[in-house]
Amino acid sequence: MQPRDLSDHAVYAAGRGSEEVARELGLDPAELVTLSSNENPHGPSPAAAAAIRDGAATVHSYPKSAHTDLTERIAERWAVESEQVWLANGGDGALDYLSRALLDPGDSVLVSRPGFAYYGMSARYHHGRVNTYELAQSNGFAQTPETVLESYDGERIVYLTSPHNPTGTTASLDTIEEIAEETDDETLTVVDEAYGEFADVPSALALVEGQDGWDARDDVAVLRTFSKVYGLAGVRLGYALVPDEWAEAYARVNTPFAASALACRAGLAALDDHEHVEETVESVRWAREFMSDELDVETYPSAGNFVLVEVGDATAVAEAAKRRGVIVRDCSSFGLSNCIRISCGTETETRRAVATINEVLA
Ligand code: PMP
Structure with a gap:
């Protein structure tokens, strides 16, 4: 007796927690910038x-x-x-x-x-x-x-x-x-x-x-x-x-x-908590604009809390960024092998992500 074969659907939840990734990289989880899942970097409303x-x-x-x-x-x-x-x-x-x-x-x-x-x-x-x-x-x-x-x-x-x-x-x-x-x-x-x-x-x-x-x-x-x-x-x-x-x-x-x-x-x-929503939206607007202005490569205009970036070999770029402690989404899993997706982080996280991707691509 076997369960139904739904094996090709496993990718969605396959992402690992940042603690596990930090362990693998020998980093303190607090040093890791995780911008791969379009989460709210400011956390929930208090x-x-x-x-x-x-x-x-x-x-x-x-x-x-x-x-x-x-x-x-x-x-x-x-x-x-x-x-x-x-x-x-x-x-x-x-x-x-x-x-x-x-x-x-x-x-x-x-x-x-x-x-x-x-x-x-x-x-x-x-x-x-x-x-x-x-x-x-x-x-x-x-x-x-x-x-x-x-x-x-x-x-x-x-x-x-x-x-x-x-x-x-x-x-x-x-x-x-x-x-x-x-x-x-x-x-x-x-x-x-x-x-x-x-x-x-x-x-x-x-x-x-x-x-x-x-x-x-x-x-x-x-x-x-x-x-x-x-x-x-x-x-x-x-x-x-x-x-x-x-x-x-x-x-x-x-x-x-x-x-x-x-x-x-x-x-x-x-x-x-309208204030929390407004602050989050405001911060996302800033991060989107900062990424499109400051990344050295083309970004697509985004209405979400993330930006799609054309980088050539997405898997290689995402891996190199990860080794530097910045986790972004390799869009190969979406069928876009030349793009990464970077979620809008806090100002510090977003600046670090941009500097890291520019360094990897230089
Ligand atoms: N729709 C889209 C487009 C998403 O990107 C996501 C999650 N990343 C969801 C729906 C589902 O989100 P959740 O189940 O966390 O509400």
Whole structure:
């Protein structure tokens, strides 16, 4: 008896902790600059950290009310019904709920290449298949309706990522609307806005809800996470915002208590700490600009908390940077063997990353 062979999906969680990497390099973990996972270098809101500590005394209870409180608060923030909020164990968990809700065995999803790996992994875990559309390096990885629709073949889910990981491009609401319009009634266009707070473009929720002059649609959903701007990647908290026609399906696909009590408490506190969000966004803007100005090689314009950089042999450059104590993402795993992705760090971290990459490339 053997488990199912899902071996080609192991790359996503394969990254090692910085302590292990520091040990391998013979460095103090504090000397290591880790800018490979698009985390918030400023940490979580102090209020969220306090909420986790305060919640410790009540973790013998199931998180029913914490869950409801957070779902209602998120619904309020987006002006939707609380049933439209599919709370989950990270954005990845919300992707799994969408896969479960939509995919029958053999159904397929359409994802970008390069692109975020978990869309395809989730589909495969749910007995689905994966088709891809190519974002071309030659035109700056632009997300256009033509690029997506050219490869569309009746998939149940079309994934757009705005801002896109790892390229940093965005998809306009016109583009998203056209894709949703041109695909079958049975196709859901999912707009992953994990990095939405760092961009100057409006959320695709306007298309779901019919806000700001857009027509309301029942074939678009939005993904959001607490892992990025809120600095809560470790608590695992994210959600999908779905059209109200979809609301009751959540009860059929979710894991009971889809997010832990501590995660829900942290999420509630984080949503109220606007100052922390603003400071983070401000610091990301600075780091993006600094990297594009000061790196000696071409960077792609980015709306996320990271910058894609063309470096030639990405694996060699990432390895050489690692030996100097700076961890960046080798984008070969995204199918871009000539690019690295550097997350926005604190000012000190970002300066050190830039100096190190310039030194490696000199
Ligand atoms: N979408 C994109 C584009 C991402 O880059 C990530 C994580 N890096 C996620 C979703 C999922 O994040 P999480 O599960 O931590 O919410």
